Amino acid sequence: MSKKNNENNGFFVRWWRQISYACRNVYNDIRQHLLTSILTIIVIAISIMLPTICYLLWKNVNEAAKQWYPTPNLTVYLNQDIDQTQTDSLIADIVKYPEVEKIKYLSQHDTLEEFREWSGFSEALDLLEENPLPAIIIVMPKDEAKKSVILAELKKKIQTLDKVNDVRLDDSWFARLTALTGMVETIAWTISLLMIIAVSLVIGNSIRLMIFARRQTILVMQLIGATEGFILRPFLYSGMFNGVIGALLALCMSQIFILRVDAIILNVSSVFGTVFKLVGLTFEESIFIILLSGILGWLSAWIAVRKYLQMTEQRS
Amino acid sequence: MICFEQVSKVYSGGKPALQNISFSLRQGEMVFLTGHSGAGKSTLLRLICGLERVNDGRVLLNGLDISRIKKHDIPFLRRHIGMIFQDHQLLMDHTIFDNVAIPLIILGKSMEEIRGRVSAALDKVGLIDKMKCYPIQLSGGEQQRVGIARAIVNKPVILLADEPTGNLDDKIARDILTLFEELxxxxxxxxxxxxxxxxxxxxxxxxxNLSQGRLIGDSKYCE
Incomplete structure (x- = not known):
């Protein structure tokens, strides 16, 4: 860039001055209408907070699902008359399936011991002459195979093997949980969509009020030779400012909400003897929400002002 | 400087506002546009600054055909024209200084330059001591002077004034006229x-002299 451009009227210098003028404009406007601005920002913050909390709920239910509930296993019940070599070959067959991560073999003796420990019927069991419990193989599927359809296929395949009495797929919890997180996800999406519309409308409306209050200024600016960009700029900044500050406030409120709920959950989980910690928003997620909200503010302001300018153009 | 070539303008209502107007202005001329209200005086001025478009003919400003100018070039055209309105179009919530500074702010001038040129413009119209006042605190004549200061602050090549003395009594109107003569x-x-x-x-x-949209008199040497 030549030295002359750097001095008084270089493009970037002028541009920077115009931007700072627009920023001062926004600042003055907020100071003049402090209460209105605060109310607008609070409405935006609440509108953003609701989907944020929904998202957190979904995220935590997912987290809880991973932490608390056993992965869906297939339990293979063997015939009573199976001998050791047959068992070994059966295990070898099952391990060969590509869906299988690992297996756990419990002999008749093991199952009896486990049952004794669990049920507390130890004396009663001693009365039995013969061990009534079958040996079992617990098949743990690989992560990518943890889908109801694949597991059902696997179940069918194992069922046909020799000396297998029965195969149970213990996925009722898994299915319920999948349905539950799916439902929370759908609700979160719906609410998010509605709230995005709400945020746009709120910002658009506040910008419309601002336009109304400054229509004389806009007219004079147009007469004096201001470009459309110059006229738009303070409104765009104002919309973006509302969006960003609203999002920051929403993040603060969500954090407070998380802390409050976390305290309650800590209480409950200590009664149940487990530890579950709520997951908050990550840094990236927070930045995403702030950016999204800022862009929304910018866009809705742009639409509102453009519409107004087009309207006045047609009238004149 | 300004050249009208068979210009006609019809508003959407159907009534012709200007019909077949042709005249030209040399640089440095001072010309008055007269006629009854509704004769088309305002329309003629609005054509020059791009507030209206001609239906027929051409309007040339320094050889540039402004009747065909693109929409996004209009702001840049207006920066070369100082406009003064009957209702002066001042911003009531800004000080006199800010009002006069707006054309320079739009251009992105530095604060020092703005201060200097606004002071010079206000000095010329005799309102240098009212810089920090608001328009509401000024009399009608003074408000009109602020409008003139705003129009000349950017050193335009041409000043268009639409009934600048319309609301003022004779003595003050004469002062304003003297100011235009000085400019x-x-x-x-x-x-x-x-x-x-x-x-x-x-x-x-x-x-x-305009009458019902027609130029009925162009007296270069008024008796």
Whole structure:
């Protein structure tokens, strides 16, 4: 860039001055209408907070699902008359399936011991002459195979093997949980969509009020030779400012909400003897929400002002 | 400087506002546009600054055809034209200084330059001591002077004034007229619309007389 451009009227210098003028404009406007601005920002913050909390709920239910509930296993019940070599070959067959991560073999003796420990019927069991419990193989599927359809296929395949009495797929919890997180996800999406519309409308409306209050200024600016960009700029900044500050406030409120709920959950989980910690928003997620909200503010302001300018153009 | 070539303008209502107007203005001229209200004085001025578009003919400003100018070039056209309105169009919630500074802010001038040029413009119209006042605190004549200061702050090549003395009494109107004459002597072309013939009769200026959208008189040497 030549030295002359750097001095008084270089493009970037002028541009920077115009931007700072627009920023001062926004600042003055907020100071003049402090209460209105605060109310607008609070409405935006609440509108953003609701989907944020929904998202957190979904995220935590997912987290809880991973932490608390056993992965869906297939339990293979063997015939009573199976001998050791047959068992070994059966295990070898099952391990060969590509869906299988690992297996756990419990002999008749093991199952009896486990049952004794669990049920507390130890004396009663001693009365039995013969061990009534079958040996079992617990098949743990690989992560990518943890889908109801694949597991059902696997179940069918194992069922046909020799000396297998029965195969149970213990996925009722898994299915319920999948349905539950799916439902929370759908609700979160719906609410998010509605709230995005709400945020746009709120910002658009506040910008419309601002336009109304400054229509004389806009007219004079147009007469004096201001470009459309110059006229738009303070409104765009104002919309973006509302969006960003609203999002920051929403993040603060969500954090407070998380802390409050976390305290309650800590209480409950200590009664149940487990530890579950709520997951908050990550840094990236927070930045995403702030950016999204800022862009929304910018866009809705742009639409509102453009519409107004087009309207006045047609009238004149 | 300004050249109208068979210009016609019809508003959407169907009534012709200007019909077949042709005239030209030299640089540094001071010309008055007279006629009854509704004769088309305002429309003519609005054509020059791009507030209206011609239906037929051409309007040339320094050889540039402004009747075909693109929409996004209009702001840049207006920066070369100083406009003064009957209702002065000041921003009531800004100080006199801010009002006069707006054309320079739009151009992105530095604060020092703005301060210097606004002071010079306000000095010229005799309102340098009212810089920090608001328009509401000023009299009608003073408000009109602020409008003139705003129009000249960017050193335009031409001043268009639409009934600048319309709301003012004779003494103050005469002062405003004197101010325009002073500006004209510095080389600015002035085109002023007025229906107050008494005001301009004793001065020997060129008068364009409009009646019902037609140019019925162009007296270069007014008797």
């Amino acid at each position: 004209n002597q510095t080389g600015v072309t002035v085109l002023m619309a007025t229906h107050n013939l008494g005001l301009i009769r004793q001065n020997h200026y060129r008068i364009l």
